[in-house]
Amino acid sequence: MTVGSQSLIVRLLRHPSGLVGLLLIALAVGMALGAGFFFPAGPWTMAGPPRLWPGQNAAFLLGTDSLGRDLAAGLFHGSRVSLAVGASAAVVSILIGTVVGSLSGYYGGWLDDVLMRLTDAMQTIPSFLSAIAIVGIVGPSLPTIIFAIAIVSWPMIARLVRAEFLRLRTYDFVQSCRIIGMSDMRIIFTQILPNCLAPIIVASSVLVATAIIVEASLSFLGLGDPNAMSWGTILGNGRAALRTAWYMTAIPATALVLTVLALNLVGDALNDVLNPRLKERS
Amino acid sequence: MPRYVLRRLSQAVLVMLLVVIGSFFLVKMAPGDLVDVLAGNSDMTADQMASLRVRYGLDQPVLVQLFIYMSRLVMLDFGYSPLNAAPVLDVIMGRWPVTAILVVSSVVISMTVGTVLGVISARNAGNPIDLSISILMLVLYATPSFVIAICFILFFSVFLGAMPIAGFATVGTQATGFAYAWDVVKHLAMPVAALCTFYVAIYGRIGRASMLEVLKLDYVRTARAKGLPERRVIYVHALRNALLPLVTMAGLQVSALVGGAVLIETIFGLPGMGRTAFDAVFERDTNLLLGVLFISSLSVVVVNFVIDLLYMALDPRVELA
Secondary structure (H helix, E strand, C coil): CCCCCCHHHHHHHHCCHHHHHHHHHHHHHHHHHHHHCCCCCCCHHHHHHHCCCCEECCCCCEEEEECCCEEHHHHHHHHHHHHHHHHHHHHHHHHHHHHHHHHHHHHCHHHHHHHHHHHHHHCCCHHHHHHHHHHHHHHCCCCHHHHHHHHHHHHHHHHHHHHHHHHHHCCHHHHHHHHHCCCCCHHHHHHHHHHHHHHHHHHHHHHHHHHHHHHHHHHHHHCCCCCCHHHHHHHHHHCCCHHHHHHHHHHHHHHEEEEEEHHHHHHHHHHHHHCCCHHCCC | HHCCCCCCCCHHHHHHHHHHHHHHHHHHHHCCCCCHHHHHHHCCHHHHHHHHHHHHHHCCCCCHHHHHHHHHHCCCCEEEEECCEEEHHHEEEEEEEHHHHHHHHHHHHHHHHHHHHHHHHHCCCHHHHHHHHHHHHEEEEEEEHHHHHHHHHHHHHHHCCEEEEECCEEEEEEEHHHHHHHHHHHHHHHHHHHHHHEEHHHHHHHHHHHHHHCCHHHHHHHHHHHHCCCCHHHHHHHHHHHHHHHHHHHHHHHHHHHHHHHHHHCCCCCCCCHHHHHHHHHHCCCHHHHHHHHHHHHHHHHHHHHHHHHHHHHHHHHCCC
């Protein structure tokens, strides 16, 4: 890739949706980093009277939930869990997907057949259904949730990487590497893979967004880690009080939607910046 | 053509085999077995539990159990569900139609609405209509279905009081014929709409890009040059080609919708497959869970097979690949 990381950020900031997306993500990351500083008592403390509406009491700007827990504290600490799960699940699925996709695309033949049928099978089982089954069977904890999300989302990356490898393996530079006797592993990881980084980076922002949604959905259903409060947990708790206190649902929902929106915007911007040819076409 | 169909068919069988083996081993990871669940609901002695294990073949090695399970599957015997005190197949057959109605209407509606919005967007590329549709797509694309569902409940059921909040039909309804159908439509309107929104956005975005691509091709210019009305050029000539990527999407969508149905059926209290899977996980009813995983995967495989055939009808070049 010719684009250095420094200039990539600059080019993203010049892109309108990239700028908005990055600002929103910076806000969410800031909330996650500042959670301990602003709300040292943590999200579980019953800090005040229950069911305070936002603005009713200056000490609780976003109000409190049915148990008197500060919603702002939940929102800040929740961003830690949501972002951490989203990012780690994305990293794990990119690792699995890249290995499967590159082996499949580079070697072809029976290995490709086996790995692709495996990918097909993973994409056939409805992914949220298998996520629920894995978390329900192994038991709800953050590592299990990350593992479950990664297991259901790697096939997309595998297909992407495989398609890139199928295209690139016929190129002259790969043939030259073969001729000078470079090992397969070295060709795959040091020669071809760096050329597929652009599509992987674009896909990764969508992957993080999807992972955040899946985690929120699991927690909403009560399958989240009981010791970690995420935005989905707050949403699930607020649902019981939907008729009388809809703000308890609306606040975490807004945070969730804005974060996912921001990641999608950055994904679109990355796509334009990393694949300038595509932009000309549309 | 038969050769291509045969190859796809053998791939489909292989995929189902992998699904069966994978889900079997996943369920085997659970602590405790069927007999533990049964024993939890009654006071059984250790002897009785042991004899039950022999009866269900749970005392056999895992690979033998897998073989027994697979040979039963061939005869459509999914075993017994302690949670419902009924054979798994009966339970699933009762719940399956609800999810099928949800998924099929979601696919049809989201594809139609999304395509129409995408085409309108492409025809107005760059002007305010395109911009506002694109912003709408962006927001719908970022909003998870369960958040949409909650918004609907809040607005239509709580504030306006216009829509029923849960269930498949009014409890204890005596209505028949058209009145009953209308009752069901009213109950399913919000769940279907909530399942749709994300895919309206996807179809809209793909539809717009694909339409812009096709509109630049020579054959569209030819159609215009020979004086065809614009409406005919767009909806008859261009759309057929622009539909191809959308049809591919529909195959993936069915699988995702069955998964999404878990959330929607739970929120709206609908007795479908998703709700059943959720209950099976919570109550550790492994036979039922395996059955739901199998039937929903089978439905996805069948739908994708049909879509491949459809794809061939739309684009005869495909079978060469």
